[in-house]
Amino acid sequence: DAGVTQSPTHLIKTRGQQVTLRCSPKSGHDTVSWYQQALGQGPQFIFQYYEEEERQRGNFPDRFSGHQFPNYSSELNVNALLLGDSALYLCASSTRGGVQPQHFGDGTRLSIL
């Protein structure tokens, strides 16, 4: 089992563009959470998806949106990119709506020029 997988590994965009990041959860997991980790900071919760619906949301603007597919994989979309969106984006999966501990992927490094 490869665990949580994320793609792409790195991404470079310019201000104003839109980006889509992808995540496949660990086998047997049905819940996906997304986090943003700025340099030198701990991860910050963006939102969580379970049963294809957004269940929890952190303090992030509507430019950040997501989706969960029937196979439990998930996408994070960010519109109108700002320089401040440069960060490592982590996906974590768990079971039963977040009851079980979250397992993290390697992340996608997003750089905004």
Add this chain to the structure above:
Amino acid sequence: AQRVTQPEKLLSVFKGAPVELKCNYSYSGSPELFWYVQYSRQRLQLLLRHISRESIKGFTADLNKGETSFHLKKPFAQEEDSAMYYCALSGLGGTSYGKLTFGQGTILTVHP
């Protein structure tokens, strides 16, 4: 609001010495506390959670609700313990269920 504070950004000890990484939290309900670790060039991984009361790699942590602390301890540090350590909190119910709030992390360096 929930908050996790790790007061030490950097912590250095010698091999064989005891180590304690501090974590304090703020949460109005019943919290679930975790320690995550990130070794060099590896992904973030769960070290332990207070509900399971497991001891992983010789580390333990006790939830002190009176002092709102969840300090991580190990009696004899090893060089392979050098890593970044994050304390994290989730609510056991309500609106914070399944949402992890992380501290800023502590870099532990164990010298030979």
